[in-house]
Amino acid sequence: MLPPSEGELAAPASVVSRMHRLRNLRKGTRVIKEKRSDLSSSKATCAQPNLSNTLLKTRGRRHWQYDILVNVGLEWGLRKKGVLKAVRELDGNERESCEALLKDVSMYARVVILSVRGSLVREFLLAAHTLGMTRGDWAFLDVEIFQGGYWGETGWAADDERDTAARAAYEALLRVSLKLPTGDRFDEFADAVRARAKQHYNYSFSDGEEVNFFIGAFYDGVYLLGMALNETLTEGGDIRDGRNITKRMWGRDFHGITGHVRIDAVGDRDADYAILDLDPVTGKFEVVAFFHGLNSSYKPVAGKAIHWPGGRRGPPPDTPRCGFLWNDPMCQGGKQARIDAELNNTSWRVRPEEVLVEVGTGIGASPALHSINEVLKYPREYRCSIYLGTPSLTLSSFTVGLYKGNRVAVKKIHRKKLDLNKKLLWEIKQARNVSHENTARFIGACVDCPLVFVLTEYCPKGSLKDVLANDELQLDWNFRTSLVHDIVQGMCYLHGGLGAHGKLRSSNCLIDGRFVLKISDYGLNTLCTPTDLIKDDTYYYKLLWTAPELVASSIYPGAAASLKGDVYSFGIILEEIVLRAGPFHNYTNTMSSKEIVSHVCARESPPFRPVVSVGEVGAAAGGGGGAAVELLDLAERCWAEAADDRPSFDTINANYIKGYCDNLMDDLLRRMEQYANNLESLVEEKTEQLSLEKRRSEELLYQVLPRPVAQQLMAGEVVQPESFECVTVYFSDIVGFTELCAASTPMQVVDLLNDLYSTFDRIIGFYDVYKVETIGDAYMVVSGLPERNGDLHAREICLMALAIVEAVRGFVVRIGVHSGPVCAGVVGVKMPHYCLFGDTVNTASRMESTGQPLRIHLSENTRALLDQWGTFVVERRGEVELKGRGRMLTHWLLHCSEPEARPPTQGLQPPPQYPILFPTLPQPALSLQVPYLVVEPPTLAA
Numbered sequence: 001m002l003p004p005s006e007g008e009l010a011a012p013a014s015v016v017s018r019m020h021r022l023r024n025l026r027k028g029t030r031v032i033k034e035k036r037s038d039l040s041s042s043k044a045t046c047a048q049p050n051l052s053n054t055l056l057k058t059r060g061r062r063h064w065q066y067d068i069l070v071n072v073g074l075e076w077g078l079r080k081k082g083v084l085k086a087v088r089e090l091d092g093n094e095r096e097s098c099e100a101l102l103k104d105v106s107m108y109a110r111v112v113i114l115s116v117r118g119s120l121v122r123e124f125l126l127a128a129h130t131l132g133m134t135r136g137d138w139a140f141l142d143v144e145i146f147q148g149g150y151w152g153e154t155g156w157a158a159d160d161e162r163d164t165a166a167r168a169a170y171e172a173l174l175r176v177s178l179k180l181p182t183g184d185r186f187d188e189f190a191d192a193v194r195a196r197a198k199q200h201y202n203y204s205f206s207d208g209e210e211v212n213f214f215i216g217a218f219y220d221g222v223y224l225l226g227m228a229l230n231e232t233l234t235e236g237g238d239i240r241d242g243r244n245i246t247k248r249m250w251g252r253d254f255h256g257i258t259g260h261v262r263i264d265a266v267g268d269r270d271a272d273y274a275i276l277d278l279d280p281v282t283g284k285f286e287v288v289a290f291f292h293g294l295n296s297s298y299k300p301v302a303g304k305a306i307h308w309p310g311g312r313r314g315p316p317p318d319t320p321r322c323g324f325l326w327n328d329p330m331c332q333g334g335k336q337a338r339i340d341a342e343l344n345n346t347s348w349r350v351r352p353e354e355v356l357v358e359v360g361t362g363i364g365a366s367p368a369l370h371s372i373n374e375v376l377k378y379p380r381e382y383r384c385s386i387y388l389g390t391p392s393l394t395l396s397s398f399t400v401g402l403y404k405g406n407r408v409a410v411k412k413i414h415r416k417k418l419d420l421n422k423k424l425l426w427e428i429k430q431a432r433n434v435s436h437e438n439t440a441r442f443i444g445a446c447v448d449c450p451l452v453f454v455l456t457e458y459c460p461k462g463s464l465k466d467v468l469a470n471d472e473l474q475l476d477w478n479f480r481t482s483l484v485h486d487i488v489q490g491m492c493y494l495h496g497g498l499g500a501h502g503k504l505r506s507s508n509c510l511i512d513g514r515f516v517l518k519i520s521d522y523g524l525n526t527l528c529t530p531t532d533l534i535k536d537d538t539y540y541y542k543l544l545w546t547a548p549e550l551v552a553s554s555i556y557p558g559a560a561a562s563l564k565g566d567v568y569s570f571g572i573i574l575e576e577i578v579l580r581a582g583p584f585h586n587y588t589n590t591m592s593s594k595e596i597v598s599h600v601c602a603r604e605s606p607p608f609r610p611v612v613s614v615g616e617v618g619a620a621a622g623g624g625g626g627a628a629v630e631l632l633d634l635a636e637r638c639w640a641e642a643a644d645d646r647p648s649f650d651t652i653n654a655n656y657i658k659g660y661c662d663n664l665m666d667d668l669l670r671r672m673e674q675y676a677n678n679l680e681s682l683v684e685e686k687t688e689q690l691s692l693e694k695r696r697s698e699e700l701l702y703q704v705l706p707r708p709v710a711q712q713l714m715a716g717e718v719v720q721p722e723s724f725e726c727v728t729v730y731f732s733d734i735v736g737f738t739e740l741c742a743a744s745t746p747m748q749v750v751d752l753l754n755d756l757y758s759t760f761d762r763i764i765g766f767y768d769v770y771k772v773e774t775i776g777d778a779y780m781v782v783s784g785l786p787e788r789n790g791d792l793h794a795r796e797i798c799l800m801a802l803a804i805v806e807a808v809r810g811f812v813v814r815i816g817v818h819s820g821p822v823c824a825g826v827v828g829v830k831m832p833h834y835c836l837f838g839d840t841v842n843t844a845s846r847m848e849s850t851g852q853p854l855r856i857h858l859s860e861n862t863r864a865l866l867d868q869w870g871t872f873v874v875e876r877r878g879e880v881e882l883k884g885r886g887r888m889l890t891h892w893l894l895h896c897s898e899p900e901a902r903p904p905t906q907g908l909q910p911p912p913q914y915p916i917l918f919p920t921l922p923q924p925a926l927s928l929q930v931p932y933l934v935v936e937p938p939t940l941a942a
């Protein structure tokens, strides 16, 4: 083969029975299968080639439907092996029948084989989950001949609200599939199939679409038939003798395209199968073992193991200890047996490798997921903070974790030793039974000492304590009373079933994503008691919520508990809610927690209790009407000295919190509104911060790039280099800067430059110019770009230069100006820089270097441009030898006769004096000797 024959399809039966043997699953197997009409027959049509006809003929059946074979073969195989208890066929009314069928099944078997299509497997498992059958007492198997969804979706995910439950349920499922053919030969064959499909049938395989195993099996079948025909012909036989040819094909062994093909003595193929199991961490099915048809051997894949649900280390027994109906005469007392069974139900047990914890990797960094095993193995000395390799990787006693795809709260417990005794199991059973809107769900626990931790429902808003302390959250009185209402409901429920809490504190009142308060850390006293008890500040702080009569016996907070003790704790929480502070807020500045506790226990008269002044009530009540007063009144009753005087939670519910959350819908809307208000103000604040930050960074960019260029860059545009026909470039430089630096400290130099450039910067702000850069003591300014301004650039620069000389008389600067064409563009990506290129820049720089202190050295180009205003007084200097440029006619700009409207010099601080730095520099004089060659007219002046 052959397309899987009846025998082959019976092979899953041998896999199952083999697994029974290997895994101690012996009896009690049940098959649920779909009716023929439910199965897609189109997929079976591929099983129609000659060879299968031959087979069909041999068996005397005509249109043999492949998927029927699956069931028939499976059933037949299981019956033959004697492991089948019963078979149930679906009648098509799937939804309804799932639960009923499973309930029925539970009375006969512990192993259920689902021979149904993928979507129905999901329905069954979801129903099983609801019935509590996926916690490890039952094993489910389904047969998906092909891995990879060939018959449709076979995974747990359906993108609906039941995905979480489905994922958990699928942990109880093992899947049997054909072992995929592998190797180069099959790959080449698959490529050839793809090419032929395209060429002959215009069919293109989509990305990732596998070539069906059947096609390879047909190929091998035809090959086998060919061998049989050849042999018949060689021996002079009749090729129309089907019986003879078929016989020749039996009991053969050859290497086909799908691997090692073995046809047994009755014509069945011994196929190899893979057993797949859901990895609870990744949520994907992975091959954990193979079943080899040849020698019926079961081989686990190295490093993989079946994850039995419910923390089991192995498969469930095929028959429950007290029988399927709890009627085993060996088990005395059915009820007791049931309780025992519940105690022994370990579906709450969590394996460390199933939990990933979020560990922050530093301030502002998003948390990374780590295996809890890896994080918790670190030494206990770290107590609340456990470091992993780097000190920034910490895990506190409470951490957010990921378990079976859900976020959970992980609470680490420091235990050196843990006895899984009846008391502990009873507490766990009690905690598992707790289920109320206002209690945080217990999910599971790991008790692999020293790795002990508890998983509970994760409440994203933190504890009541966190919420009260968060200034960003506005808590109006309606909202506060809803929280009080939730505490009372949760406590009424717990007192009605589980009993006293003992650790009722604001840190154990958690707030979920919908602002519903849930009581946490109830029960589990044995499990949650740390081995080492230290009477430190935290110990006494936690006792602030403990009723005085319980303090003496509280070896650790919560060790002693009573119903009325919880009411006292509730009273203290009320103080916290009213004041948004506390507990014992008005004493904490002057007393330690230990002192407060001793006062409380001293039975003083009146009893030592939190005090809230009239003023505080008024302030707290702001807008809340009588709510604050009402709550404080209740608090006083709750923390009464005599426990009997305290009301019970039922009484509080009936008499004191009337009107709190009376209307569910209103309350829900109120909570949502409160949440939306909080969000709104938070968003507003953040938006404000963001736009401030944006403005800041824009300003910064405008400082380093011309505004239009910066805007282009911010818009993500590429700034193209541009050439400008004529601009005016200004350079200035401090005379003797090098000597100055040598004679001063770096700090003095920085101070000087800062003062000087601040003055320059102030001045240039009045002109249409752009500061290109400052390099050390050189200052470069340009006008006429990036926005052109006609010929104004020469005028703007010259007026600015005059203003600068005027403003900085205390410094000795040299200024050079030249006009001409330049090219400008942005260079660099990391620190974009707006640069000018061209000879004009070099010439302007030379004009500065050949100038004189406190004089403005103009090129002939600039002077010519100035003429049009007729207000600039220029003195011809003559021809100057400019390095690299030859001789050029230059001028000194003396002053401007037009009244200067811009006030660069007015309002300026007087230029700073630097007597130490400039002790010997003389004031400018025309007679100053300069080391440049000055050539007097006549030359170009003519």
Ligand SMILES: Nc1nc2c(ncn2[C@@H]2O[C@H](COP(=O)(O)OP(=O)(O)OP(=O)(O)O)[C@@H](O)[C@H]2O)c(=O)[nH]1
Pocket (backbone or CB within 6 Å): 397, 398, 409, 411, 457, 458, 459, 460, 461, 462, 463, 465, 466, 503, 507, 508, 510, 521, 558
């Ligand atoms: N966001 C969030 N925070 C939680 C959750 N559970 C606990 N916490 C936080 O973790 C802190 C410490 O919790 P625990 O380890 O239970 O310690 P505790 O509540 O102070 O003391 P005990 O419960 O009495 O041991 C709480 O105060 C909360 O701020 C949760 O589900 N969600």
Ligand SMILES: [Mg+2]
Pocket (backbone or CB within 6 Å): 507, 508, 520, 521
């Ligand atoms: Mg807690």
